[in-house]
Amino acid sequence: MRKFIASALLMSFVACSAAPALAREENPFITSREINLIELLAPPPANESEKTRFELAEVIAVQSTRTPEMVARAQADSAENIWRFADVMGVKFKPEQLPLFTKFFQRVVDSEGAVVDTYKDVWKRPRPYLYSEMVKPVVKLSHSGSYPSGHATAGTLMGIVLSNMVPEKRAEIMARAAEYANNRVVGGVHYRSDIEAGRITGTVIAARLQTRDDFNQAFEAAKSELRGVLELGPEPVASK
Template sequence: MPALRKASWLSVVLLAGCATGPLTSPAPALIPSAMPPQPAPVPELRPGVPAGYLGRALPDSLLLLPPPPAKGSAGFARDQATSRASQKLKSSPRYALASRDADLRFPQVASTFSCALGVPISQQDTPRLYLLLQRTLVDAGLATYAAKDHYKRTRPFVFYKEKTCFPADEASLRTDGSYPSGHTSIGWAWALLLSELSPAQADAVLARGRAFGENRLICNAHWQSDVLQGRAVGAGAVAVLHANETFNADMRAARAEIDSLRGSGVVAQDCDAEATALKVKIPGVE
């Protein structure tokens, strides 16, 4: 995929092990008699790393988005003010959550929305949903690169000569455009998909999706305008995905998994720390 060669940050994520283990997951442990069949093998970007659904049919973020705020503009001044305010949260529980959210590697990132959804998300418990998240990460992430590669916007940690919340990514982020935010595009796409799969939890899921993107401010990895426009790209990717029949079939299977878990009484665990962190607001943003 030519776009993947340009996507330095996303390439690092994929090379680091976006998928671990076989793409056809082992039998789930919780309620095997109620779970849908395991996913069939899918195309791979690299061994063990599933491709997205869209291929070259990605939304064009360069066409979709306005230019980022220019240095010296009122918009950039707002970005700077929000950036400086967000850095006051380094000793807060929200910073710890932002650091966790920065790591897009599977399997850990799959559980991001477990507490908001109310049921565990994992390769073992929800194999079809897990694969759906893997594949849509690629689509929503790559959809940002037409604009990223055109504008090549400097990230705040580079601009201010500072650090981020996730040092492992800093080398790749230095040469990866800040606008729009790929993390935000992915997180917002996931929030939209999960709110569709489980409408009763939509408010909590969408709030978690918003926090996932805004945590990039706390991480010092993005400006606020990067985050806002990242949501637009994520929404655009989701709109295009709904025209893909394989995606729609996987959505139906993922919905069945969620319903089966919820019907069995299985709930997400260890959610208190996340709830505490989400109560910490970013000054000037929430």
């Protein structure tokens, strides 16, 4: 087992949060300037803690039982976009039919990175495969910190926003979002606490976005387009 010493200082947060968004975050609705994860989340478990050893054992246990189908699913879920929900939404759920929806959800996904990436650099938690050579990841490796999980954040965020558009499918959408997040453990690139922190973060981002006029205007346009393409009719009153 390789040992790492956590080197991030909380003072670096000020400089990080003031920095411009990363290049891939072209047009986020919200950034780390507006959501302080240090105030929201507990720090990740220490590298040599009992909690990390327990979580590492889970990653290795999942690794020993994952099937080829699980591997394929985890690899496909490495893509960080709304189209991973297509198996829930049906055959009409395609980007070429949903231009407004596509543009809207790209901004939603960009918001995840614009919030989370700053704090990954603060905490710098080593990923499981860096901490132990016993971990054999089966998805694309990342050089960013492990905590919180960006995929779990994005999956939860996308799931909440999408289920608010299509409340008829809320249970299925949120189950898919949970699977999407868990596949980061299956893939060997995250610990359970990374996933849990990502779910909290995704939920908070979703709540904060709903207070913004620019988000709500784009949301309504995207929802109308989506429900029209899916032929769902008016939104059920009971979902309000």
